[in-house]
Amino acid sequence: MSPRKNKPLKLENLKHFNWEVAEASVFQRHYLLLLVLVLVVLFIYSLRLWHLQVVQGAKYRYQSENNRIRLEDIPAPRGIIFDRNGIPLVENRPAYHLQIIREDVQDLSQTLQELARLTGRNVEDFLDVLEANKHLPKFVPIRLAADLDRDSLARVEAQRVRLPGVVIHLEPKREYRFNKTAAHLIGYLSEITESELKSEHYEGYVMGEDIGKFGVEGAFEKYLHGKRGGRQVEVDAVGRRRRVLDEVLPISGRNVWLTIDIELQKAAEACLEGRVGAIVAIDTNSGAVLALASNPVFDQEKFIRGLKRDEWQALSKDPTHPLLNRAIGAAYPPGSVYKPFVALAALKEGLISTETSIGCPGYFPFGNRRYRCWRDRGHGAMDLESAIIQSCDVYFYQTGMRLGVDRIAQYANYFGLGERTGIGLHGEHPGLIPTSSWKRRATGVPWQKGETLSIAIGQGFNLTTPLQITLAYSAIANGGKLWQPFVVKRIEGNGPAMVDEIKPRLRRRIPIDDRHFQLVQKGLLGVVEDSRGTAKAIKQKSVAIAGKTGTAQVVGMAEGVNRKLLEKIARHKERDHAWFVGYAPAGEPQIAVGALVEHGGHGSSAAAPLVQKVILSYLGIEADEPSKK
Amino acid sequence: MDRRLVENFDWPIVGVLLAIICIGLMSIYSALYPQIQANPAHNLFIKQLLWLAVGFTVLFCSLLVDYQVLKRLSLWLYLLVLISLVAVLFIGKEVNGARRWLEIGGFQFQPSEFMKIAIVLQLASYFSSKDVQPYPGVRKLILPALMIIAPTVLILAEPDLGTAIVILCISGTLVLFMGIRWRYLLLSAVAILPMIYPVWEHVLKPYQKKRILILLRPDLDPLGAGYHIRQSKIAIGSGMFGGKGFLNGTQNKLHFLPEKHTDFIFSVWAEEWGFVGCVILLVLVAALIALAFRVARRSKDRFGSLVVVGMASLILWQALINIGMVIGLLPVVGITLPFVSYGGSSIISLCLAIGLIENVSMRRFVFQNR
Numbered sequence: 001m002s003p004r005k006n007k008p009l010k011l012e013n014l015k016h017f018n019w020e021v022a023e024a025s026v027f028q029r030h031y032l033l034l035l036v037l038v039l040v041v042l043f044i045y046s047l048r049l050w051h052l053q054v055v056q057g058a059k060y061r062y063q064s065e066n067n068r069i070r071l072e073d074i075p076a077p078r079g080i081i082f083d084r085n086g087i088p089l090v091e092n093r094p095a096y097h098l099q100i101i102r103e104d105v106q107d108l109s110q111t112l113q114e115l116a117r118l119t120g121r122n123v124e125d126f127l128d129v130l131e132a133n134k135h136l137p138k139f140v141p142i143r144l145a146a147d148l149d150r151d152s153l154a155r156v157e158a159q160r161v162r163l164p165g166v167v168i169h170l171e172p173k174r175e176y177r178f179n180k181t182a183a184h185l186i187g188y189l190s191e192i193t194e195s196e197l198k199s200e201h202y203e204g205y206v207m208g209e210d211i212g213k214f215g216v217e218g219a220f221e222k223y224l225h226g227k228r229g230g231r232q233v234e235v236d237a238v239g240r241r242r243r244v245l246d247e248v249l250p251i252s253g254r255n256v257w258l259t260i261d262i263e264l265q266k267a268a269e270a271c272l273e274g275r276v277g278a279i280v281a282i283d284t285n286s287g288a289v290l291a292l293a294s295n296p297v298f299d300q301e302k303f304i305r306g307l308k309r310d311e312w313q314a315l316s317k318d319p320t321h322p323l324l325n326r327a328i329g330a331a332y333p334p335g336s337v338y339k340p341f342v343a344l345a346a347l348k349e350g351l352i353s354t355e356t357s358i359g360c361p362g363y364f365p366f367g368n369r370r371y372r373c374w375r376d377r378g379h380g381a382m383d384l385e386s387a388i389i390q391s392c393d394v395y396f397y398q399t400g401m402r403l404g405v406d407r408i409a410q411y412a413n414y415f416g417l418g419e420r421t422g423i424g425l426h427g428e429h430p431g432l433i434p435t436s437s438w439k440r441r442a443t444g445v446p447w448q449k450g451e452t453l454s455i456a457i458g459q460g461f462n463l464t465t466p467l468q469i470t471l472a473y474s475a476i477a478n479g480g481k482l483w484q485p486f487v488v489k490r491i492e493g494n495g496p497a498m499v500d501e502i503k504p505r506l507r508r509r510i511p512i513d514d515r516h517f518q519l520v521q522k523g524l525l526g527v528v529e530d531s532r533g534t535a536k537a538i539k540q541k542s543v544a545i546a547g548k549t550g551t552a553q554v555v556g557m558a559e560g561v562n563r564k565l566l567e568k569i570a571r572h573k574e575r576d577h578a579w580f581v582g583y584a585p586a587g588e589p590q591i592a593v594g595a596l597v598e599h600g601g602h603g604s605s606a607a608a609p610l611v612q613k614v615i616l617s618y619l620g621i622e623a624d625e626p627s628k629k
Numbered sequence: 630m631d632r633r634l635v636e637n638f639d640w641p642i643v644g645v646l647l648a649i650i651c652i653g654l655m656s657i658y659s660a661l662y663p664q665i666q667a668n669p670a671h672n673l674f675i676k677q678l679l680w681l682a683v684g685f686t687v688l689f690c691s692l693l694v695d696y697q698v699l700k701r702l703s704l705w706l707y708l709l710v711l712i713s714l715v716a717v718l719f720i721g722k723e724v725n726g727a728r729r730w731l732e733i734g735g736f737q738f739q740p741s742e743f744m745k746i747a748i749v750l751q752l753a754s755y756f757s758s759k760d761v762q763p764y765p766g767v768r769k770l771i772l773p774a775l776m777i778i779a780p781t782v783l784i785l786a787e788p789d790l791g792t793a794i795v796i797l798c799i800s801g802t803l804v805l806f807m808g809i810r811w812r813y814l815l816l817s818a819v820a821i822l823p824m825i826y827p828v829w830e831h832v833l834k835p836y837q838k839k840r841i842l843i844l845l846r847p848d849l850d851p852l853g854a855g856y857h858i859r860q861s862k863i864a865i866g867s868g869m870f871g872g873k874g875f876l877n878g879t880q881n882k883l884h885f886l887p888e889k890h891t892d893f894i895f896s897v898w899a900e901e902w903g904f905v906g907c908v909i910l911l912v913l914v915a916a917l918i919a920l921a922f923r924v925a926r927r928s929k930d931r932f933g934s935l936v937v938v939g940m941a942s943l944i945l946w947q948a949l950i951n952i953g954m955v956i957g958l959l960p961v962v963g964i965t966l967p968f969v970s971y972g973g974s975s976i977i978s979l980c981l982a983i984g985l986i987e988n989v990s991m992r993r994f995v996f997q998n999r
C-alpha cells in the first residue's frame with residue numbers, strides 16, 4: 001500500500017488542501033482495497049458453501065437423515081496394585097451398567113417395564129433416574145442400573161435386539177482382592193467432585209470419573225489413573241453402530257508394586273484384631289515399609305459400590321475413627337520408647353558413660369516435688385544398660401536434666417522425630433518434639449525445668465507417630481542410617497521398557513558414634529533377653545529380638561483423635577497407651593517393627609507380643625512352646 | 630435539535646442490521662427450540678430479545694453525544710478498560726479454566742469485549758492527531774504498537790485466543806488503513822519469521838504445541854474440535870441449495886452442544902435455509918461493510934473516518950473468522966457471529982459500534998453545502 005507516486009506525503013504538501021481533497025484521496029484507495037479484500041474472502045466462502053451444500057449436499061443430507069454421529073467413551077483401566085512379591089492386591093473387574101438412550105427408544109414405558117422384569121428392579125426407580133436426568137439431551141445415555149449381576153446381564157443381552165435404545169456399558173471397576181486388608185495403605189476411590197474437576201491437578205478428567213482419594217490410590221493417582229479414550233461412531237436410526245469414524249484409544253494406568261508383604265500385613269492386622277492401634281514394619285536396610293497396619297479398618301468395596309449417605313455419616317462419626325491411618329496420621333506420646341534417644345544424646349555429648357551409675361530410690365526430688373519412677377520400690381544403682389533394660393525413670397530424669405530440653409530435641413530431630421517422614425501418603429502427622437523456644441511461641445509461657453523431666457521419659461508435649469518411632473529404631477539398629485520410608489517400590493507401564501524402580505533414599509546419617517549405638521543396642525537386646533528385662537516374656541530361642549517397651553500416659557492422648565467423644569463412649573479406656581518397638585535379628589537386623597495399642601495398658605504385655613509375632617512371621621520362624629518358662 | 634442530524638442518519642445501515650438480526654433470532658429460536666419446549670422457564674430466546682433491547686438503547690444513547698468528545702476521552706477509556714483487563718486476571722470469575730468475566734454489582738461483563746471498542750477509539754485518536762500523517766514513519770508507529778500489544782497480551786493470558794486475534798485484526802486494519810510502507814512490512818516479516826522455529830521448538834511446552842496443532846488440524850482431536858467441525862459440516866451440507874426449512878433442521882439432535890446457539894449458529898442457519906440463505910447472509914455482511922465505508926468516506930475529518938473503519942472492521946473480522954471456522958476453512962477459535970450468535974456482552978459492544986458509525990454519519994454536515 002505505498003503511495004502511488006512513491007513520494008511520501010508530507011505535511012507541507014498537504015496543508016494547501018483541505019481534508020476532503022487531499023487526505024481523503026489517499027484513503028480512497030484504501031477503502032477500495034479493503035472492500036475488494038472483503039469481497040474476495042466472501043467469494044471464497046461462497047465457493048466453499050457451494051461445494052458443501054450443492055456439490056456434496058446430497059451426501060451430507062443423507063448422513064444427517066440416516067445416520068447420526070455420536071461420541072462414545074472408552075474408560076481406561078486403572079493400574080493394578082501388587083504387593084512386593086507380585087501378588088495382586090487391587091485389580092479391575094468388568095462392571096456392566098444398564099443404560100438407555102431415550103432418542104432410540106420406541107416405547108419408553110414398555111421398554112422400562114421389560115427391563116424391570118429382566119433385572120428384577122422397580123420401574124419407579126428407573127423413572128426416578130430418568131426424571132433426574134431429563135434436562136440432558138435425548139441422545140445422551142442415562143444409566144438406569146449400575147453393575148448388573150451375571151444373570152440380569154444375560155437376560156438383558158438376550159432381549160436387546162427387541163429393545164432399541166438399551167445399551168450395556170462396560171466399565172472396569174476396582175476389585176480389592178484382600179478387602180479390608182491394608183485398607184488405609186491402599187486407600188479408596190470416589191467420584192471426582194466439581195471443584196476437583198476445575199482444578200489444574202485434574203486436567204483432562206471428566207464428570208463421573210473415579211479418582212483415588214486416600215492411601216496409595218490417592219498418592220499415586222497420577223500413575224494409576226491412565227487416560228480415557230473415546231470414539232466417534234456413526235449409528236443408524238435405532239442406535240446400532242454403523243462404523244467407527246475416529247478413535248482415540250485409552251491409555252491404561254500404570255501398575256504399582258508396593259513394598260509391603262501381604263502375608264506380613266495380614267499377620268500384623270490379625271495382631272490388632274479387637275484393638276485400636278497400629279503396627280509398622282520397616283526393612284532396616286532400605287526403609288521399605290513391609291507392613292503398615294491400622295485398626296479399626298474400613299470396607300473399601302463400600303466406596304466402590306458408592307457409599308450411601310448414612311454409611312458415610314456412620315463412618316465419619318465413628319468414635320474409633322476407622323478412616324484414620326493411625327500408623328502415620330495419629331501422634332502419641334512415645335513414653336519409654338523415647339529413652340534410648342535420650343541415652344544416645346547423653347553418650348554423644350559425653351554427659352554419661354558406661355561408668356555412670358545413678359541410684360534409684362523410686363523417685364527423683366526436684367524443686368518441692370518428687371518425680372516418681374514407675375517402680376515404687378526403686379531400682380537401686382543403675383548404669384546405662386540396666387536403666388534401659390529395666391526402663392528406670394530416675395536414671396533418665398537425671399540424664400535429661402544434664403542434657404536440657406533443647407539438646408534432647410536436637411537429637412530427637414536427628415532421628416526424624418517431630419517432622420514428617422516423607423512417606424508420600426496423604427495425612428501424615430508431623431508429631432511434636434518440644435523445645436524451649438517452641439513453648440514460648442506456642443503458649444507464651446517460658447519452659448519449666450520440671451518439664452524436662454517429663455520429656456526425658458517421653459511424656460509431656462512429646463508426640464510421635466508409630467512410623468516415626470519405628471524408623472528411628474531402624475536407625476538405631478543399623479547404626480545411624482535414617483531412611484526415607486517408601487511404600488511403592490516399582491511403577492511399571494504397559495511395556496517392559498517402562499519400569500521405574502524406586503530406590504531407597506537415605507534421609508541422613510545420624511552423627512552419633514558406632515560405639516554409642518552399640519551400647520544402646522546392647523541395652524535393647526537386654527530388654528528381651530535379660531531376666532530383668534521389661535519384655536523378657538517375648539524372648540525366643542531361635543532369634544534374638546531387641547526392643548523397648550513404652551507405656552504412655554493417657555493424659556497426653558493421641559492428637560487428632562476426638563478425645564472428648566472417645567472418653568464419653570469408653571470410660572473404661574482410661575488405661576495407658578502401650579508401645580513396643582523392636583528389631584531383629586539383633587546382630588544383623590533385617591526388620592524393625594513398632595506397635596502401638598491405644599489404651600492397651602502396659603507395653604510389655606499389650607504391645608510386645610504383637611511385635612514378636614510380626615517379626616517371627618517375617619523371618620518365617622515358629623514361636624517357642626509357650627508352656628515352658 | 631439540528632435537523633441535519635436526523636437527515637444524515639444512515640437508514641440503510643439500520644435496515645441491513647435489522648435483517649441480520651432477524652436471521653440471528655430465527656436461528657437462535659430454531660437452535661433452542663427443543664430446549665425451550667422442554668423447559669419454557671429457561672428461555673434464552675426471550676433473553677436474547679432483552680439483550681437486543683438493551684443493545685438498541687445503547688445504540689441510541691451513543692448517538693446523542695458528538696463523537697469529537699471521544700477523541701479527548703479515548704485515552705482514559707482505553708486505560709480504564711486496560712486496568713479492568715488486568716483486574717480480570719486476578720479477581721475475574723473462572724469459567725472452564727479461563728478468567729474472562731468481571732462482576733461489578735451483580736452485573737457481569739467481559740472487559741475484552743469493550744477493549745475492541747476502546748482500542749479503535751484510541752488508535753483513531755492517535756492517528757488523527759496533527760503530527761501523524763498517512764504512511765507514518767517508524768517513530769510514529771512505536772506508540773500504537775505498544776497500545777496494541779498490551780491488551781493483546783492481557784487477553785491471551787486469560788486465556789482468550791479468539792478475542793486476542795480479533796483485537797489484532799482490528800488494530801491491524803487501522804494501521805494498514807493509515808498506510809504502512811512496504812519496507813516496514815518486509816522488515817517486520819524478516820524479524821519475525823526466523824523467530825517462529827526456535828519459539829516452537831524451545832519455548833512452547835508440548836501441551837501448548839498440541840493445542841496449536843489441533844487449532845490448525847481439528848482432526849487431531851476427534852473427540853473435541855474435530856467432532857464439532859464434522860457435525861457442523863454435516864449440518865451445513867445437508868441444507869443443500871434451498872435448505873430444509875424453518876425449524877426443520879435436525880441439528881438439534883446432533884451433539885454440538887453447547888455452542889450451537891453461540892459459536893456455531895451459522896450452521897443452524899445454513900442447514901435450514903441452504904445455500905440461498907447463506908449467500909443472503911454473506912451479501913448482508915458485505916452490504917453492511919460497504920455502507921459503513923461510505924460513511925467513512927463522507928466523514929468530515931480523519932478521526933471520524935478512522936472510527937468508522939475501525940468499528941466496521943470489528944464487525945467484519947468477527948463475521949469472517951466465525952463463518953470461516955464454521956465452514957471448516959479456519960481454525961476453531963471461540964468467536965461469535967455478530968448480531969446472529971446468542972450473547973449479551975457482544976451485542977452491547979456491537980450496538981455501540983453501529984451507534985458510533987451512525988454518530989459519525991450524522992455529524993458530517995460541517996463540510997457539506999449548507
